[in-house]
Amino acid sequence: MSGRHLVIEARDGAARLGRLATGHGEVRLPAFMPVGTHATVRALHPDEVRESGADIVLCNAYHLALRPGVELVERAGGLHALMGWEGPILTDSGGFQLVSLDGVAAVDDEGATVVSPFDGGRMRLTPEAAVRLQAKLGADVIMCLDHPVAFGAGSDVAAAATARTHRWAERSRAVHPGEGRLLFGIVQGGFDAAARAESARVMAGLDFDGLAIGGLVLGEPPPVMEAMARACLDQLPDTLPRYVMGLGTDAELLSMIAAGADMFDCVLPTRLARNGTALVPGGRLSLRQTAWREDLRPLEPGCPCAACARFSRAYLRHLFAAGEILAHRLLSLHNLHHLGRLMETTRAALAAGRLAEHRAAVLRGLGGGVDSAAAAQSPLSYTSPP
Template identity: 55%
Template sequence: MHADYEARVVSFELLAEEAGARRGRLETAHGVIETPAFMPVGTQATVKAVSPDELRGLGAQVVLGNTYHLGLRPGADRIARLGGLHRFMGWDGPILTDSGGYQVFSLDHLVRVTDDGATFRSHLDGSEQRFTPESVMAMQRELGSDIAMAFDQPVAWPAEPAKARAAMEQTHRWAKRCLDDERAPGQLRFGIVQGGFNDDLRRESAQTLGSLAFDGFGIGGLSLGEPKTLTYSMLAAQTAILPRDRPRYLMGVGTPADLIEAIARGVDMFDCVLPTRIARNGSILTSGGRINLRNHRFIEDWGPPDDGCDCYTCQRFTRAYLRHLFMAGEILGHRLASIHNLRLLVRLVGQVREAIGDGRFGKVVTLLRDQWVHAPLP
């Protein structure tokens, strides 16, 4: 028998709701997360090009690590022997670890799936690996993360209804096994709702997992290439059903427009590689849209990367200087652009969070939609 509802850890306080948006506090073993919250991605126990002190300075509350990557290298058991993931990466705040389900199933034809788990070959050395719900939860216990995600089976876009149902039902069976497994002291456990791109399946998944003793819920399998209108309708179908008293985490989504629309539909947490990935390619997010600093028009632009931004990059450097760094192949360019992009998203979510519950949410979201949702990106 899987864990019942009362077995979960009571850790989330819903402070305010306004027009579908929620403001809350999630207590973890390494501190409180004020929600809505954007989580920088530290797949390999590092947010690329940004130090833990810099993350704190730009306002990050929680970072994400990945069980698939860390389990393969250097190994969850080795990280445990070295004092756990917090000590290993020098971050003393909350850490959420993804289960690695997305990475495993992105290998597609290289994966063999049974009810027991998934067998695949390591992308590092070709060795055969086996992930089960129990092994994934064990690795996350060894890592010592504050929030551990259940093992799930996502499907790609587009997915046939029969395939989406089979993956969803497998996800549900695995979720119950994750709950049956030993809980690390103080570690929260989140289930992941799936359902492909079908309203009925999405609702069924939210209903099924919402009845289980998870401390929160990831919403997986979205923003995989489907139209945005479909993303938002699938999202709304599940947030309407998921329990109000537990946090909702939209996985792998992080454009400004997506953050705004998801918060308006009742999402509390987000992660995405977008801010650091585009930074490495010379692009930054600004109040006027996304720009590529490699463009020749910035060669003598002595203005800050983004007018009105309070980040270290914008307070100290110019667009011309950042362009020079990228054209010269200097690593500092990646770092400065990453710091700015992360700060912009953290500040954006914070701006919305502060507006929820005091009557300003509608006005703030209207302004942000005009800026980000309808504005063309150059």
């Protein structure tokens, strides 16, 4: 079955293998989107991002509107030209910042007023302005402005924010920019499964090009996050791409793919890299550990990335301890390759109808002294930097 932009090529249970057509090429699904908040995936050249297996990157329209400003981006010929990335770009609207910059944003029914962390200036975000801003930036996939709530917010607060998100979605849909751009609605509903399902049904009725599940990974325990995402996924139309925002770990990605999700983004691979942590089969490998001091094996034997092809754990640990930028670059490269390959092997498993076996094998991992217990605890916040 196919929608306007989505072609589904194979299924395995609820999971889908497919392709999403955009104005700058196709995205193979399921897809992981590296995060380039400031129009760069931190420390990496766009060609390196592409070689990691990424078809599409995510940029943040709110941050780019503040700096360097939409006029400059337009003069440069749009985001693709500015950042030297020829593939598809998805921009986030800034809705997430309404939660993560708590105290910096004032939300009302018309929109939100956000204070710039750079110069203290005020920026007015409305649903219409958010769509127009992303279109001006040149985004291939535009996200509606939404109003997420933090985990622990009262049910009345969550209900009001969700109702507002629905009204904002209708207003966003009314200013769909066309021109081959895709507009995605964002499901909210707080941390109540029934409210999540209802929000998904409302969004499904608004004729978007794709639907996202937002407002997760905001401090809730992972089982709550999964339950909320599943409550939404169950209600989303089969013909539209489904994007779960802000995930995550290998286990989370595979669980959500099995439940029917197609697209993901997360700052985790690059943020972990800056902390000296590599994503490896079965968990994470921290270069802070003395165990790797004299280990001349690559981070992940068999990994084709530039870090693993030429350098040892001992050398990378040395670079990290010495505060050398190359450590950040190589770990970022490796972590993006790790997720790029996870998506590639998952797509192959879906094509062969073997997702369950693939998932079990990935979760079993390859061992090798990797600290999977530490990875399971996932102490790191995923929240984007302001």
